[in-house]
Amino acid sequence: MNLSVTWAEAWIRQCVDVIADHRVELITLDRDIGDGDHGENMDRGFQAVLGKLDTLPAESVPGDVLKLVATTLISTVGGAAGPLYGTAFLKAAVAVAGKPDLDGAAVVALLTAARDGIVLRGKAESGDKTMVDAWTPAVDAAAAAERAGATPVAILVEAADAAEAGAVATEPLVARKGRASYLGERAIGHRDPGAQSSALLLRAAAETAERVADE
Amino acid sequence: MNLSVTWAEAWIRQCVDVIADHRVELITLDRDIGDGDHGENMDRGFQAVLGKLDTLPAESVPGDVLKLVATTLISTVGGAAGPLYGTAFLKAAVAVAGKPDLDGAAVVALLTAARDGIVLRGKAESGDKTMVDAWTPAVDAAAAAERAGATPVAILVEAADAAEAGAVATEPLVARKGRASYLGERAIGHRDPGAQSSALLLRAAAETAERVADE
Amino acid sequence: MKKLVNDPKNVVDEAVAGFAAAHGDIVRVSSDPTFIVRADAPVTGKVGLVSGGGSGHEPMHGGFVGVGMLDAAVPGAVFTSPTPDPILAATQAVNGGAGVLHIVKNYTGDVLNFETAADLALADGIEVRTVIVNDDVAVKDSLYTAGRRGVAGTVLVEKIAGAAAERGDDLAAVAAVAEKVIGQVRTMGVALTPCVVPHAGEPSFTLAEDEIEIGIGIHGEPGRERIKLEPADAIVDRLLGPILEDIPFVSGDSVLLLVNGMGGTPQIELYIVFRRAAEVLAAKGITVTRTLVGNFTTSLEMQGMSITVLKLDDELTALWDAPVQTAALRWGR
Amino acid sequence: MKKLVNDPKNVVDEAVAGFAAAHGDIVRVSSDPTFIVRADAPVTGKVGLVSGGGSGHEPMHGGFVGVGMLDAAVPGAVFTSPTPDPILAATQAVNGGAGVLHIVKNYTGDVLNFETAADLALADGIEVRTVIVNDDVAVKDSLYTAGRRGVAGTVLVEKIAGAAAERGDDLAAVAAVAEKVIGQVRTMGVALTPCVVPHAGEPSFTLAEDEIEIGIGIHGEPGRERIKLEPADAIVDRLLGPILEDIPFVSGDSVLLLVNGMGGTPQIELYIVFRRAAEVLAAKGITVTRTLVGNFTTSLEMQGMSITVLKLDDELTALWDAPVQTAALRWGR
Ligand SMILES: Nc1ncnc2c1ncn2[C@@H]1O[C@H](COP(=O)(O)OP(=O)(O)O)[C@@H](O)[C@H]1O
Ligand SMILES: Nc1ncnc2c1ncn2[C@@H]1O[C@H](COP(=O)(O)OP(=O)(O)O)[C@@H](O)[C@H]1O
Ligand SMILES: [Mg+2]
Ligand SMILES: [Mg+2]
Ligand SMILES: [Mg+2]
Ligand SMILES: [Mg+2]
DSSP states (O other): OOBOOOHHHHHHHHHHHHHHHTTHHHHHHHHHHHHHHHHHHHHHHHHHHHHHHHOOOOOOOOOHHHHHHHHHHHHHHHHTHHHHHHHHHHHHHHHOOOOOOOOOHHHHHHHHHHHHHHHHHHOTTTSSTTTHHHHHHHHHHHHHHHHHHHHOHHHHHHHHHHHHHHHTTTTOOOOOOSSGGGGGGGTTTHHHHHHHHHHHHHHHHHHHHHHHHHO | OBBOOHHHHHHHHHHHHHHHTTHHHHHHHHHSSOOOOOHHHHHHHHHHHHHTTTTTTTOOOOOHHHHHHHHHHHTTOOHHHHHHHHHHHHHHHHHHTOOSSSSSHHHHHHHHHHHHHHHHHHOTTTTTSSSSHHHHHHHHHHHHHHTTOHHHHHHHHHHHHHHHHHTTTTTTTOOOOOOGGGGGGGGGGGGHHHHHHHHHHHHHHHHHHHHHHHO | OOOOSSSSHHHHHHHHHHHHOTTTTTTETTTTTTTEEETOOOTSSSSSSEEEEEETTTTGGGGGGTTTTBEEEEEEEEEEOOHHEEEEEEEHHHHSSSOOHHHHEHHHHHHHHHHHHHHHHHTTTEEEEEEEEEOOOOOOOOOGGGGOOOOOHHHHHHHHHHHHTTTTOOHHHHHHHHHHHHHHHHEEESSSSOOTTTTOSSBBOOOTEEEEEEEEESSSOOOOOOEEEOOOOHHHHHHHHHHHTTTOOOOOEEEEEEEEOSSSSSSHHHHHHHHHHHHHHTTTEEEEEEEEHHHSSTTOOOOOOEEEEEOOOHHHHHHHHOOOSSSEEEEOO | OOOSSGGGGGHHHHHHHHHHOOTTTEEEETTTEEEETTTTTTTTTSEEEEEEESSSSTTTTTTGGGEEEEEEEEEEETTOOOOHHHHHHHHHHHHHOEEEEEEEEEEEHHHHHHHHHHHHHHHTOOOEEEEEEEBTTTTTGGGSSOOOOOTTTHHHHHHHHHHHHTTTOOOHHHHHHHHHHHHHHHEEEEEEEEEBBTOOSSSSSSTTEEEEEEEETTTTTOOSSSEOOOOHHHHHHHHHHHHHHHHHOOTEEEEEEEEEEEEESHHHHOOOOHHHHHHHHHTTEEEEEEEEEOOOOOOTTTTTEEEEEEEEHHHHHHHHHHHHEEEEEEEEE
């Protein structure tokens, strides 16, 4: 079953809740190797998104939801995460613009565009201990699943699994981008907060897709 | 046996040691109900006195020693204690000026002048929880002992005992002068640092008098 | 104790040396005895202004030496009033023939040491007048205490009296302006954390993680009461109440509002405090026409602040606005 | 966490409101989006200077808005760079037709958000140039990191570029002066204690009672190494070494020496640091011709300081001396 605007909206609403629930965890991760604001920044952004979701016109498509998220995050999150996630959602919106519902290829295009947006803005490479280390495995897993004929739901589950593994895999790394890069060896053993929030957002995508598919 | 300049110098040298030994105790008492500098102030002053004692001419009398202490304390202690102790030693010096050795009446005159000097400058009354609460009982006890025909040594022992009791007796008081007065009821239970240092100085006077008398 | 110091015994001397190195265009420094004078002292025919007190309250007083404010500052050991010698030497150094005003905060030690120095200066033929600053309304019953303490209001006395001296007022007139400010300025402070005197090495008092001390003095002397931490606005209200009642300040008054950091308070918090204080004054019809926000009268690294309100009139306002060129306060030149 | 705040979410808005109330003669404040502009903005024909970044570094940047320095400051949430909207709005508000210079500290968030705002302003027909300040020599291998951070040297860039704009330089010339300062200024800092971000409620890092962090960033980012507390002079030497080696500074140079408090450091300690730093420079034949000591680029209540050295020439010296009238830096008017 393709994913409609119902999924897109449910996904984003779940992001709001998940980020609020993990606010302190993300702050703590960022305190360890950054400046301790990532959870607060993300929560401020998604609360603002929540306030705007009701303004979406009835005839909206998934791309419209993503665009709304993008502009809201850009204008409310700040820090590094604001422009990076903002660009991710903006590029994702463009990638699926106008499509009323998304098949597997569209889901992969969405994820790929998001990841490319982050890389375009942040110039991080894989292994730099950033959110890219959650997104790139997610994109790769999604593409592989799609090539293997998986459903959009299954593609998102693969992506979420890979993103979580990618976030965990940032722990042994030395950072080369973002604030954690100043820590050198001392960043080792700590999970990157942006990779963790990315994994949370992608898990929300998969879970809501499963739920919407069940309904 | 009357007390000579040997005693006066021995007394002041012992004051140097006693104040150094009790520096932290006096700081702690002053931290509890003042600003935590009394031990440091007194130690700075008596260390300066130590450096000057060797400049005393050979033919000095007790009053000369006291005058040297007075001017040195005035110019090195600062705070409230500097002018108060400075005036005490200055008035004491005047009271016994020119006398080569001190009989019982002279010892009482010395102590009385010292106390009066403190009261003159600081305007504290008995029971205000200040150094006066060590000095006034000391003066009273000394005068009584002298009237009863005690030796200078015995007079100083009585004075020291009374000063110590007076210092202890400041504990239940509310202060009406000095920094401790800002504490109101919260000063109760704490010994006044200036009363304590006064008791230390007077005990040194008695101990050195006993020692000098034994020699 | 974590401090950027070498030997605690040298804290004041080294800091004064650094101050001299940093502000050679504004001040000169004497060591032995230690005091700070404005670079062009003595100014012939001008009343000289001398203040001083224990160190640890920087920028007070050294940061206020310069054209339009103090002629000299005499720093004692940390939290310990200076002895008469440097006060006398500073008084001599700034005497331009028109006499010298001693601006003294009301602490037994400061009062007594300045008193002795004034006596000695007088014996030297220098005319000295003394004013005692006692703006701290936290001390309630001054009959049964050493009296109200001099705190952040001192800065306003020094600025305004300094301007009066600079415009050529004679000693009596400068003293009268200083007394006028003292009569119209009130302050109260709060501590969130204690401070550590370098030679003591331990906090001057302790506060639980949720406690604050209302009415704190600038040496960590305790205040009116110890209460649980409250929102900033509630704390501001607690401080402003006794201040406004005291003179009292009334609707229609024009005032200078000073929010003073105790040394360890982030500036962002001082402005949160300022916002509320201005709001409360406005609601009472009191107009804030002059303002000052920052660390002016500190207690080492103490977190906390004080609020000072000075009733202004045209004369005081003009003197406040007059040019000043010191390390810590500067405008008009 | 003990702070003078109300709801942690309102810290920046309330502080900005207080700032506006305190400095209405110098600045105006816009809320929604939040930014601070000088009272007479836009100044026709003058290049506009906009800076900004996370809050918690006060007086940077709001305290530097005014004649002779910044035209606008854009405060983000505490330690969080502002979003593009207020940067764009501030850019529009200060555009006097001669273009706008963005002065950006080198943090990913600041760079990206200012970049977006500049793109939007350009689309609006406003010419924008951007300079990136990266004076922190603590970041050693900038190839393998996000690059050197912008810290206290930013104040010097803002003052000197502001003076260039004020004297009428065009956008390219103002940008060139800013780049010149950036090329010649180096900083390194130390933390004795961490700071607490209000919404986080807990220290950003922990240091043992005898530990300090050499090379700290202004958001509590860790530095080069964690060592045992040392005497002030030894710490100064550790910071000055990498600074002087970097450009390098050599005998015969004239420099501006800035000793910057991190927010919770008593001023007396800053002058102890200044004394040693001036001594070390003198011994190397480097002449300190201009000085600045105080809290300029802070990290909330962090105890610690940074040392900044800027190589001066006649042009930079004249621009430094030019009049400035802001809440935190003021001379010549
Ligand atoms: N150049 C970059 N490319 C990709 N991601 C980055 C980059 N820089 C930082 N990040 C991500 O941003 C996260 C931090 O976000 P946040 O704390 O909100 O911003 P800031 O670092 O400005 O405080 C990091 O954990 C990292 O995942
Ligand atoms: N008015 C006074 N009369 C007599 N003694 C006083 C008076 N004021 C203060 N003292 C004494 O001085 C002591 C404090 O001395 P010290 O701590 O050296 O000075 P400061 O209070 O200036 O820090 C008090 O404990 C008290 O005994
Ligand atoms: Mg962060
Ligand atoms: Mg004391
Ligand atoms: Mg004292
Ligand atoms: Mg941040």
